[in-house]
Amino acid sequence: MMGVVASTYIILILAMMLADLSYTTTGHILEALQSKEIQYAIKLSLITCTITMVLSVLVAIPLGYFMARFEFRFKKVIDAVLDIPIVLPPLVIGLSLLILFQTAPGQFIESHVRITYTVYSVIIAQFMVACAFAVRTMYVTFIQINNRQEQVALTLGCNQRQSFFYILLPQAKNGILTAASLAWARALGEFGPILIFSGATRMRTEVLPTTVFLEMSVGNIEAAVAVSLIMILSGFAVLLIVRLFGDKNTAL
Amino acid sequence: MITCVDINIKQGEFTLTDVNFKVNKGSYMVLMGKTGCGKTTIMESICGLRKIKSGAIWLNGKEITTLMPAKREIGYVPQDGALFKNMTIAENIGFALRLRKWSKQDIKERVAQLASDLGITYLLKREAHDLSGGERQRVALARALSFYPDVLCLDEPLSALDEHTKDDMLDLLKTLKKNLNITILHVTHSKDEAIKLADHVLKFEDGHVKELMPTEL
Numbered sequence: 001m002m003g004v005v006a007s008t009y010i011i012l013i014l015a016m017m018l019a020d021l022s023y024t025t026t027g028h029i030l031e032a033l034q035s036k037e038i039q040y041a042i043k044l045s046l047i048t049c050t051i052t053m054v055l056s057v058l059v060a061i062p063l064g065y066f067m068a069r070f071e072f073r074f075k076k077v078i079d080a081v082l083d084i085p086i087v088l089p090p091l092v093i094g095l096s097l098l099i100l101f102q103t104a105p106g107q108f109i110e111s112h113v114r115i116t117y118t119v120y121s122v123i124i125a126q127f128m129v130a131c132a133f134a135v136r137t138m139y140v141t142f143i144q145i146n147n148r149q150e151q152v153a154l155t156l157g158c159n160q161r162q163s164f165f166y167i168l169l170p171q172a173k174n175g176i177l178t179a180a181s182l183a184w185a186r187a188l189g190e191f192g193p194i195l196i197f198s199g200a201t202r203m204r205t206e207v208l209p210t211t212v213f214l215e216m217s218v219g220n221i222e223a224a225v226a227v228s229l230i231m232i233l234s235g236f237a238v239l240l241i242v243r244l245f246g247d248k249n250t251a252l
Numbered sequence: 253m254i255t256c257v258d259i260n261i262k263q264g265e266f267t268l269t270d271v272n273f274k275v276n277k278g279s280y281m282v283l284m285g286k287t288g289c290g291k292t293t294i295m296e297s298i299c300g301l302r303k304i305k306s307g308a309i310w311l312n313g314k315e316i317t318t319l320m321p322a323k324r325e326i327g328y329v330p331q332d333g334a335l336f337k338n339m340t341i342a343e344n345i346g347f348a349l350r351l352r353k354w355s356k357q358d359i360k361e362r363v364a365q366l367a368s369d370l371g372i373t374y375l376l377k378r379e380a381h382d383l384s385g386g387e388r389q390r391v392a393l394a395r396a397l398s399f400y401p402d403v404l405c406l407d408e409p410l411s412a413l414d415e416h417t418k419d420d421m422l423d424l425l426k427t428l429k430k431n432l433n434i435t436i437l438h439v440t441h442s443k444d445e446a447i448k449l450a451d452h453v454l455k456f457e458d459g460h461v462k463e464l465m466p467t468e469l
Contacts, residue, residue: 148334151301152392154321155328156348157399166347170338 017232024225032226037202038211042230044119045208049187052126056134056183057176064138065164069147085132090192093128097121097197117199122207125193130183137182141175142168174245185238188231253277254298254403254435259307261293268293271307271461273454275437277402280429282446282466283439285456291439295405298437299328312402327396327404331411333388335380341391342367342376348399366394370424386417390424397432404428406438410445422448443469 032038067079085093100106101116115121145168153163191209198205200214208231215224259271268290275281283291296302298309300321308317316324336344345366346359354362367373370390375383383391389409396404409425410418426449429436438449446453446466453464 146332146334148330148332149336151299151321152328152330152334152395153336153347154301155299155324155326156395157322157351159320159322162351167336167338 020225020229020232024222024229028222029226029229032223032230035223037206038223038227040203041206041208041211041227044122044206045188048119048122048126048207049184051123052130052187053180053184055123055127056131056187057138057180059131060134060138060179060183061169061172061176063135064142065168067135067139068142069150082132082135085129086136090129090190091196094125094193094196097125097128097193116197117201117205119198119205121198122194122205125197126187126190128193129190130186133186134179134183137179138172138175141172141179145171177245178242181238181241185235188234253310253312254437255310256294256298257308257310259294259297259309260305261290261297261302262305263293263302266290266293268459273461273463275435275452277312277435278433279451280436280438280449281452281454282450283437283454283456284441284443284446284469286441289456290459291454291456292407295407295437295439298403299326299405300324301328325399325401325403327399327401329389329392329396329404329406329409331408333392335383335388335391335395337380339380340376341372341378341380341383344380344391345376345394345398347395352399362398363394366398370394384417385413386421389413389421393424393428397428397434401434403435403437406436408439408441410442411440425449 033042063082067075067082088096098116101110106115109115113120115124149167149171150158150163153167154160158166189209190207191213194200194205194207194210195213200206200210202214206214208227211227212224212231215221215227254275256271256273259268261268261271266288271294283295285291293302297304300316300319304317308315310316311324311326335341336347339347342363345363346354349359349362363376364373367376370393372387372390372394375387375391380391393406393409406425410421413421422445425436425438428434429449438445440446446469450466453466453469455462455464
């Protein structure tokens with residue numbers, strides 16, 4: 001009985017993928033790939049996801065380090081704050097960002113660099129969610145590494161900075177890779193916040209999820225499925241990287 | 253010489269009050285007591301890894317109470333060895349010397365000498381994982397001794413070892429004590445270790461310490 005329940009879910013996941021595959025043909029995918037708009041969306045998705053990934057890792061490493069290694073007041077509160085982007089509905093994040101850039105400080109920034117409805121807003125919307133996942137991953141990575149090694153390094157002549165760079169960071173290599181892949185995958189799938197904060201303008205703020213949405217809304221299901229498949233494949237590639245390197249990390 | 257004056261440590265529920273003791277240069281002091289009595293805490297404070305609430309710690313006539321661990325020149329061997337997993341054994345042992353900008357050749361010679369003294373030459377090229385308990389402790393000892401520290405702090409160095417390995421390590425520690433003019437602090441709950449190694453014993457009981465001779469145990 002339990003076996004049936006458990007396997008139903010797994011079969012459902014695989015059936016979804018198979019259905020996508022059977023719905024589309026290589027012809028459809030090639031056609032989709034030849035569209036100027038979709039080419040732009042692929043390019044924008046790749047560029048923004050990569051920038052978001054780099055930013056997320058750069059923020060997640062120091063933040064995860066402080067959370068894992070230091071005790072300070074209101075640590076529990078900050079820990080909860082870091083979960084907000086994970087539990088908040090994505091649309092609400094987009095709306096909140098939109099409103100943030102309507103406030104006085106937001107408007108001040110807008111008067112210098114236009115953010116809302118531009119490529120910058122795509123990156124910010126992706127970053128707000130993806131970074132939370134990267135921070136969680138780095139937090140867990142650092143906390144799993146016993147700080148005894150860093151303490152020994154301190155007695156051997158290291159300062160805090162050296163013990164971080166010589167001892168802790170090299171051992172967090174796999175965790176960093178996992179955090180980066182997760183951030184990249186989250187960013188690739190991000191849609192809600194981008195729709196609200198960046199709009200869905202073709203050749204401007206159109207990323208791959210936007211393409212799926214736009215093609216669906218005009219009834220062009222074949223193109224939508226073709227683009228979905230591109231995303232499924234890149235998602236699989238990321239999962240593969242996380243599995244290959246992530247497990248080694250927890251085994252250490 | 254290490255002098256601890258009126259040390260008070262508070263850490264959650266646990267307190268240690270007015271700890272006073274002195275360890276002469278070259279002497280072997282065993283810190284003894286039950287689990288949770290604060291013996292490891294005092295050792296970590298001397299190494300600079302834990303802040304004390306009040307009191308002062310002196311090392312060779314210089315106050316080191318608030319000095320960074322790196323500036324204290326104290327070798328520290330934690331219970332599990334805590335070898336650096338991202339380095340080979342040779343790199344582990346030479347790490348402190350690399351920080352002190354020794355030349356590659358000098359580091360190589362010092363590491364080779366330590367390894368032969370401690371009987372671990374065959375380990376040098378290996379990675380830090382999959383070493384036995386005794387091997388780990390020897391490597392950690394070599395690493396702690398590499399930079400000629402004045403003081404060596406050993407936190408339960410024998411507790412995780414089997415009987416046979418334990419006897420080997422006891423002999424090794426006796427040899428170190430005889431050959432190096434170094435002050436050694438050794439945390440343990442074993443009376444046997446104290447009797448075999450100590451010049452003096454510091455006994456921790458109910459938040460206070462008492463100094464004894466090994467014969468009084």
